[in-house]
Amino acid sequence: xxxxxxxxxxxxxxxxxxxxxxxxxxxxxxxxxxxxxxxxxxxxxxxxxxxxxxxxxxxxxxxxxxxxxxxxxxxxxxxxxxxxxxxxxxxxxxxxxxxxxxxxxxxxxxxxxxxxxxxxxxxxxxxxxxxxxxxxxxxxxxxxxxxxxxxxxxxxxxxxxxxxxxxxxxxxxxxxxxxxxxxxxxxxxxxxxxxxxxxxxxxxxxxxxxxxxxxxxxxxxxxxxxxxxxxxxxxxxxxxxxxxxxxxxxxxxxxxxxxxxxxxxxxxxxxx
Amino acid sequence: xxxxxxxxxxxxxxxxxxxxxxxxxxxxxxxxxxxxxxxxxxxxxxxxxxxxxxxxxxxxxxxxxxxxxxxxxxxxxxxxxxxxxxxxxxxxxxxxxxxxxxxxxxxxxxxxxxxxxxxxxxxxxxxxxxxxxxxxxxxxxxxxxxxxxxxxxxxxxxxxxxxxxxxxxxxxxxxxxxxxxxxxxxxxxxxxxxxxxxxxxxxxxxxxxxxxxxxxxxxxxxxxxxxxxxxxxxxxxxxxxxxxxxxxxxxxxxxx
Numbered sequence: 204x205x206x207x208x209x210x211x212x213x214x215x216x217x218x219x220x221x222x223x224x225x226x227x228x229x230x231x232x233x234x235x236x237x238x239x240x241x242x243x244x245x246x247x248x249x250x251x252x253x254x255x256x257x258x259x260x261x262x263x264x265x266x267x268x269x270x271x272x273x274x275x276x277x278x279x280x281x282x283x284x285x286x287x288x289x290x291x292x293x294x295x296x297x298x299x300x301x302x303x304x305x306x307x308x309x310x311x312x313x314x315x316x317x318x319x320x321x322x323x324x325x326x327x328x329x330x331x332x333x334x335x336x337x338x339x340x341x342x343x344x345x346x347x348x349x350x351x352x353x354x355x356x357x358x359x360x361x362x363x364x365x366x367x368x369x370x371x372x373x374x375x376x377x378x379x380x381x382x383x384x385x386x387x388x389x390x391x392x393x394x395x396x397x398x399x400x401x402x403x404x405x406x407x408x409x410x411x412x413x414x415x416x417x418x419x420x421x422x423x424x425x426x427x428x429x430x431x432x433x434x435x436x437x438x439x440x441x442x443x444x445x446x447x448x449x450x451x452x453x454x455x456x457x458x459x460x461x462x463x464x465x466x467x468x469x470x471x472x473x474x475x
Numbered sequence: 476x477x478x479x480x481x482x483x484x485x486x487x488x489x490x491x492x493x494x495x496x497x498x499x500x501x502x503x504x505x506x507x508x509x510x511x512x513x514x515x516x517x518x519x520x521x522x523x524x525x526x527x528x529x530x531x532x533x534x535x536x537x538x539x540x541x542x543x544x545x546x547x548x549x550x551x552x553x554x555x556x557x558x559x560x561x562x563x564x565x566x567x568x569x570x571x572x573x574x575x576x577x578x579x580x581x582x583x584x585x586x587x588x589x590x591x592x593x594x595x596x597x598x599x600x601x602x603x604x605x606x607x608x609x610x611x612x613x614x615x616x617x618x619x620x621x622x623x624x625x626x627x628x629x630x631x632x633x634x635x636x637x638x639x640x641x642x643x644x645x646x647x648x649x650x651x652x653x654x655x656x657x658x659x660x661x662x663x664x665x666x667x668x669x670x671x672x673x674x675x676x677x678x679x680x681x682x683x684x685x686x687x688x689x690x691x692x693x694x695x696x697x698x699x700x701x702x703x704x705x706x707x708x709x710x711x712x713x714x715x716x717x718x719x720x721x722x723x724x725x726x727x728x729x730x731x
Contacts, residue, residue, distance in 0.1 A: 228570060230728070250572045258570040263563025269488060269494035280484040302524045324571070 209354055211374035212363040215471050219383040221261060224332050228258050241328060249429040254282055257321030263333040265305040265313060268444035271302045275319055289475055295319045311342035328359045347372055367467050381471040402435040403459045409451035418445045478577050485581030491584050503551050508545040511597055515605050526669035534600035536664045537689035543593035547626050548586045550649050552632035557645035565727045582689045583629050590625050608695040616692035616701025623707050624685045627714025634720035640730050681713040
């Protein structure tokens with residue numbers, strides 16, 4: 204991971220996401236290999252190291268009988284240089300609820316308080332384990348804008364998720380894990396060779412035209428043309444110039460790259 | 476020093492949590508007071524032949540102080556720490572820079588303050604309502620007994636969490652441990668006339684020894700400082716065993 208980026212760890216349920224993140228957070232011992240988080244081995248966590256990371260667990264309740272503000276104050280006291288309490292509550296959008304007891308918050312509000320508790324120590328690195336699982340669509344949108352806002356604060360974020368759209372929306376880089384193995388890693392747009400895969404251009408042959416009339420070599424079956432190319436711009440230029448010169452249409456013209464979903468399903472389902 | 480300030484910070488919020496939970500306040504604080512009121516109202520004026528014809532009200536005050544101390548330390552800690560563990564609150568705390576010992580110290584601080592408050596209120600009510608004598612010359616015995624008893628039952632409460640599997644099982648298991656022992660340890664009625672084997676069973680466990688040590692410490696007729704070395708040694712031995720189990724097996728993550 205690089206400093207200042209949002210890194211998404213994407214994989215189906217049971218792939219090993221939480222196990223991995225718990226090793227990185229220092230909760231779990233690894234079987235083998237070497238791990239370094241902010242230059243420290245999380246198997247031997249130090250107090251100074253804990254001051255530099257923030258953790259949002261996948262589940263877990265908040266301390267009951269405390270208000271939002273009191274919960275944040277309690278955690279602020281754990282750190283040498285905490286962020287301002289009210290500002291942090293505002294950042295996660297709980298200013299209106301700040302005097303409510305934690306047990307009265309909705310599920311989405313409780314998760315936002317979780318994020319506030321992880322942020323209050325002003326950490327450099329934040330772990331978010333499936334932060335939006337079980338959210339309704341509008342709560343997910345709110346959570347996404349909150350997480351995207353962390354980038355502006357200069358935080359480095361390690362995010363696990365099983366939603367492809369979440370990884371695509373938020374992450375600078377994504378690693379896909381399946382059955383305990385990382386099967387692909389890269390920017391969401393480049394993942395799994397997406398950037399290198401050929402573009403597919405499809406259209407129906409104009410009335411009366413033959414495949415040989417076209418300016419490029421195109422495979423035609425039943426009047427449907429398909430062109431695979433790594434250089435879509437010149438190809439499209441040639442095709443559309445030809446169509447304009449001939450005064451014909453290219454009905455049903457489509458340009459497509461393999462979607463992240465195709466790549467993801469391909470990579471995760473092929474595993475045993 | 477820094478850790479001490481942090482423990483106090485933790486303690487302040489633990490106090491808020493404690494006093495805002497009606498069930499905890501009722502079972503921990505109100506129930507011992509209600510017991511005192513009921514038992515002394517019914518039996519208070521009877522005399523106890525086996526103990527030099529003292530009034531039963533004089534017998535009940537140290538007995539219910541024993542119950543109050545155990546309820547504030549052992550019962551309270553076992554239940555609340557199990558709940559915090561199963562709800563992943565402990566796991567979350569473990570992910571912060573707070574050292575474990577500081578967090579546990581905050582919890583113990585709350586238990587000790589509540590226990591102290593109960594001792595004061597129970598003794599005060601005994602004096603005001605029922606004319607039970609306050610300890611005078613035996614005050615050192617009262618203090619030493621409460622310190623050893625409080626510390627031992629805190630350790631035992633934390634040790635008990637290691638065998639409680641779920642949040643729901645916590646009150647059941649904890650009460651299943653203490654309730655029968657209260658009965659056979661003479662908390663609710665004197666057991667001086669009980670069959671020998673029952674007293675032998677009770678003698679194995681620490682509750683009867685804390686009760687006897689407190690009885691002597693509160694006894695207006697006691698000679699000297701009111702320190703029961705033998706009984707206190709047994710309580711402390713249980714406490715040390717609890718400490719070893721707690722340090723060795725305490726879990727910060729849910730057992731589920």
